[in-house]
Amino acid sequence: MKKKLLSISLILSFIIYAAYERITGLSALSVAINRESKKNNVPIADSTYIPTTPVIQPHRVPSEDDYEDDDGFFGSLFGKKIPSPTKPPVQTSQPKPATPTPVSQPTPTTPTANPGLYRSGEYIGSVADAYYGNVQVKVVVSGGKIADVQFLNYPQDRNNSIRINTYAMPILTSEAIQAQNANVDAVSGATATSAAFNESLAFALAQAKN
């Protein structure tokens, strides 16, 4: 009797188990693991479930202000994207505020006692090496400050009219520039002019300092 009961219960339990396995479609091993993980580490089991309700991400339609807000872009451009140089380049052009000496007439021949100030006058930089027309700058110093930097080499003749398709109205679009991590083949830029500009300006400023 005991043997029969035991065998029946054994068969029953086997049938139940087989049915359970069929329904769940899981192997005994995975069920065991699943149970264990559910028991011991509920958050892991929970995290595997994808919520049925879609998560609505906050979506913002860009407005006109985004493109017109120069200050905002400017701030981010200089504050974040472009690292500021380690030494402040402003210093070459910044005056010592203690002795403001506005001079109306250029007096470049008079030596100045204060070495931190640029002497007033007009200084022309060297013609620096650039393929795009040589870069040469003129620096106007007034009251120890750089009042103006002019390009001497670029054609300044603005009175002539452009003769190509002047009837066509230009259709131009604008965008804020953004730095990209693009794996490009080559880069187009005016680096030669940049270096030449720096060179010529530095020469002019060297003259302005005593």
Next chain:
Amino acid sequence: MGMPIIVEIDDREASSELFNEVFSYFVSVDEKFSTYKETSEISAINRGELKEEMWSNDMKEIFALSEETKRLTGGYFDIVTRNGTYDPSGLVKGWAILKAANILRSHGVKNFYIEAGGDIETSGKNTEGNSWYIGIQNPFNKKREVVKTVYLRNKGIATSGTYLRGQHIYNPNDKNKPLKDVLSLTVIGPNVYEADRFATAAFAMENAGIEFIERLEGFEGYQINHDGNAIMTSGFANYISNSYV
């Protein structure tokens, strides 16, 4: 000259002899047209030592092209400097790259690009079989950083500009007023010579430069202003996506 020149050839025909031929061509151009070499032909002309009938054919060609460019740009392009000497360097670079490209083409090379100091002639496809993927330099940054990309095939691209970023030069009377609105102007044209000469001239036109490029048939432009905004011509967007593949 200190100007970097990059030649990339993606054909089997590429050989060291081919590269050497291209590079020695650039050296010969520099020796003829560099205004910083006393021994150059242009320096001799500027010293009044060479009469016009003694000029080389290249020199005559450059002067003729300069004259034509001056006419096409309403006087904005001029190789005569303020002190009366000639400086054709605004034309010579693009011209030399195009000539170097033609050297490669004469050897049957189809897929390559040549870059000299930021001006590029593209031909055929790159290594991946796509159009050449070219970036436009961020004029606010001295380091290599791209702010716009274009796909080019058998086109030239040139950028003219003054990169003031890092100098912090401003008008002390109005610190918010930039000295120059336009920092850089990039021009895409049928070849690098055309792109270069019109980029140079249009940049001299300052704010009107991009409108000039807009009116030039077969040319597109991308102008970057001091306020961090860019203005592009109506057809520039055609180069932003890789439509060839």
